[in-house]
Amino acid sequence: MQNSSRIRLTVGWITLFLMGTDLFVVSPLLPFISQEYHISSAITGWMVTTFAVTYAASAPFFGWISDKKGRRYFITLGLSLFVLANILTGLAPSFAWLISSRILAGLAVASITPLIYAIIGDVAPSDRRGAWLSIVVSGHLMALWAGAPVGALLEHFLGWRFVFLAMALMGAILAVINFKAWESIPRVASGRKVIKGNMVRILGSVSVTAIWAISMYTLYVYLGAALYSLNKFTSSEVSLAVTIYGIGAVIGSLTSGQITGRFGEGIISKVTLALLSIVLIVLGGFFSSGGWIYLILFVWALVGYAGFTSYQARLAADFSEHRGTALAWNNTALYIGITLGSVIGSYVVANWGYSLLPYISSGAAAISFFIGMHKLPISRRLEEVK
Template identity: 30%
Template sequence: MWFRILVLALGTFAIGTDSFVIAGILPNIAGGLHISLALAGLTVTVFALVYACGAPILATFTGSLERRRLLLASLAILALANILSALATNLPIFMAARVLAAIGASLYTPTATAVVTTLAPEQQRGRALAMVMTGLTASTVLGVPLGVLIGSWLNWQATLMFVALLSVLALVGVLTLFPQVTAPPTVTLGTRIAFLKRPELLLALFQTLLFLSGTQIIATYNRVLLQQVTHLDDLAISLMLLLFGVAGVIGGIVGGYSADRWGNIRTLVGGLLMLVAILFLLPWLASTALGSAFALCVWGIAGWSLLPAQQHRLVAFAPSTAGIILSLNSSAIYLGISSGSGLGSLLIQTSSLSVMCWIAASIEVFALVFILLTSRIGRQAKEQSVIKAA
């Protein structure tokens, strides 16, 4: 079981590298395509928006397909899209290739996370989901810093070819090592949307959106901001991103373990409190390389501990329909990335690092409020069901 889950994590590693490495090579892309930095940043917004909208729609149309075949198709699309991105000579072609990459990613991630819930027993589900999500965090440890270095040493096209290679490796892993997985019963788009009528689920998905929206205001432009504030060279920036990724992997593991051991709400509240504090302090800490390193470590651990705990919590709402709920959560994740990177593209042109960090921290405060609100609604619903049963 765990070996197959590692194969799925390799796929999320490729997707995570594709999603996050663009932020690290934005200045290179902007120069190569002769566009502004803010316009290049909007390609991150478009990728995330297409992913968010495409995930539930594509999940509906591909619901009857055998899961292994769907994983292979999505990874093939991702590889092709990155090759086309590397060959792009202008913004329209590059944007179209990023849309195609988002389609591949939106097919893969919900399918992989849903398959995990069928592989792992309930008492180990949090750790299994955390392992798959660790593919995303591991991409920030290895994929993104290496991609940034490749872009610095060669060019940004070589970085995207590197992402295409990762996608091919994941495809070969699924093709070679994974058995056929029967598709679950087909679910209509209307049925998926109907899940949003449940107030506790809708609020929880909104929390996911807020998690990512707040952090992506800064994360989309982390390389540029680090260079402006600390004046570090490309190698030092890559090492900083490596440190951030290592902390993220630790955070993902801690989040999964904590969700199993102490519960989802405590894990989410603790992670958000740390995240809010470090975002408020980041403008002062970032004035030195040591302070920046400390801030990135805390940010990585706190921020990446949230996703496995949140996924585990969402699956607990309705384990029998985990695939639907996780696909909606994937949409919420990328809506958050889209809104956060879009807001960041506006702020970076007019605001200081301090203003951007305070706005990001304020959004995470709202997320904390919604967690407490959702937890209260959940407790009230349980109390009412107990009263009715009595």
């Protein structure tokens, strides 16, 4: 039983690491893709936008259908589409072809990432659910500072197309492994009436994640430019700062999983959201402090992603009968928040400069905390509506 648990956690971790790499590796590859197709970086950036929009729009459907039909086949289907999408990306003869392939990739990842979270929540012991989710979340976060640089390194030696073809190969292997790993997983029964009754509660709950994402990405999207402008950081110093941030995110996620088992998902998610608002104020005060910024960035990521992981565990516990739906909507809320955060950050930078970003982010974290303090009424369980 213990070996089976370790295998499933390992499979979930590696799968989410690959999904994260597929998302984060595009950014360092953009200059080379722009050069090959003779287009601007701004236009090439639509690779990320189309992926994110497709993911956000389709993830709730896959979460809902997996609650009704089971998750194993949709994870396997998603990985098969992932293989096809990355082959098409790697072989794309035109930019239009490339954009189409990234739309397919967004659809594929939408049927994988939230369902991996959900199926881990299904199989984890109730007192270890937070720890299990934190482990697989760390796989996705690891791609932020490990997967993307490795992809950039491969591009240097073999070209950007090889990066996507290599991910397609890994996806094909993982499709087989996932199909086997999630064999004999019982499907959680759910009913249409219960979903209708809980939908308002689910949307209200995931709004916490959307505003949390605004608090993180309003600043993070412009972090490199802000460090260069306010601290006169070199490119290597900016890279070091981002790496330290990424390490803090992974440690925060893993630490959160350990302490939620002791204190509970609800308490940890509330405490970390409150701390996040405070840390961002401190970050604003010390943003141009030179070397101290490294430590504060580490603490920011540590607290921020501890909050994200513990809140996912809270949703998995609160919506046990509709875990796939809730976690899929949570991922959609995450992408909406990231998009809004980048828009807000752009407006703030254009009108007031970089120094105000941490305080705007702190305000968003405070709003997320206050919303998270209140829980909407729970609808009747399935047995009561039958």
